Amino acid sequence: MDKMRNMETIFEYEETDAKFCERVLMRKVSTPIGAVEPDRPNDPEDGLFGEKSREYVGSLLWLMRGSRPDIAYVTGVLGRRVSRWKRKEDRILDRLMRYLFHTSERGLHYMLNPADRGELTILNFVDADHAGSDDSPKSTSGWV
Numbered sequence: 001m002d003k004m005r006n007m008e009t010i011f012e013y014e015e016t017d018a019k020f021c022e023r024v025l026m027r028k029v030s031t032p033i034g035a036v037e038p039d040r041p042n043d044p045e046d047g048l049f050g051e052k053s054r055e056y057v058g059s060l061l062w063l064m065r066g067s068r069p070d071i072a073y074v075t076g077v078l079g080r081r082v083s084r085w086k087r088k089e090d091r092i093l094d095r096l097m098r099y100l101f102h103t104s105e106r107g108l109h110y111m112l113n114p115a116d117r118g119e120l121t122i123l124n125f126v127d128a129d130h131a132g133s134d135d136s137p138k139s140t141s142g143w144v
Contacts, residue, residue: 027098028098028102029095029098029099029102030099031099032070032071032073032074032095032096032099032100033073033074033077033092033095033096034095037088045086045087046085046086046087047085047086047087047088047089047090048087048090049085049089049090049093050085050086050089053078053081053082053085053089053093054082056078056093057075057078057079057082060075060078060096061075061079063100066108067107067108068100068106068107068108069108070103070106071096071099071100074092074096075096077092078092078093078096
């Protein structure tokens with residue numbers, strides 16, 4: 001219930017879902033993640049979406065693996081933070097949702113000519129940053 005009170009203070013007036021979508025989702029972004037602000041070690045503000053963050057990240061992982069590799073990095077960023085979700089992650093998730101909303105026509109499309117069935121070769125290329133994150137000694141990887 002406290003989270004709902006926090007949301008009421010964020011929005012100056014009560015609005016319907018349609019108005020929320022119009023106000024928030026319609027702000028177009030061209031990349032799935034912007035400049036990530038540094039962590040504040042003792043940030044007291046818990047994120048509004050922290051309780052459902054695992055569900056959101058799980059859905060994003062499914063989407064990323066199946067057809068949207070362009071969200072791999074930002075999904076990894078959010079995945080590392082589900083146990084300590086703050087307002088910073090809310091802002092990253094908000095931007096990602098706006099990006100997905102405005103790029104819903106993008107994705108991987110696989111087509112195969114039946115005559116080429118015996119000659120099909122799939123090549124994967126992997127990229128990793130080898131512990132390039134300042135807030136964690138873990139590596140971030142992606143694939144294309």
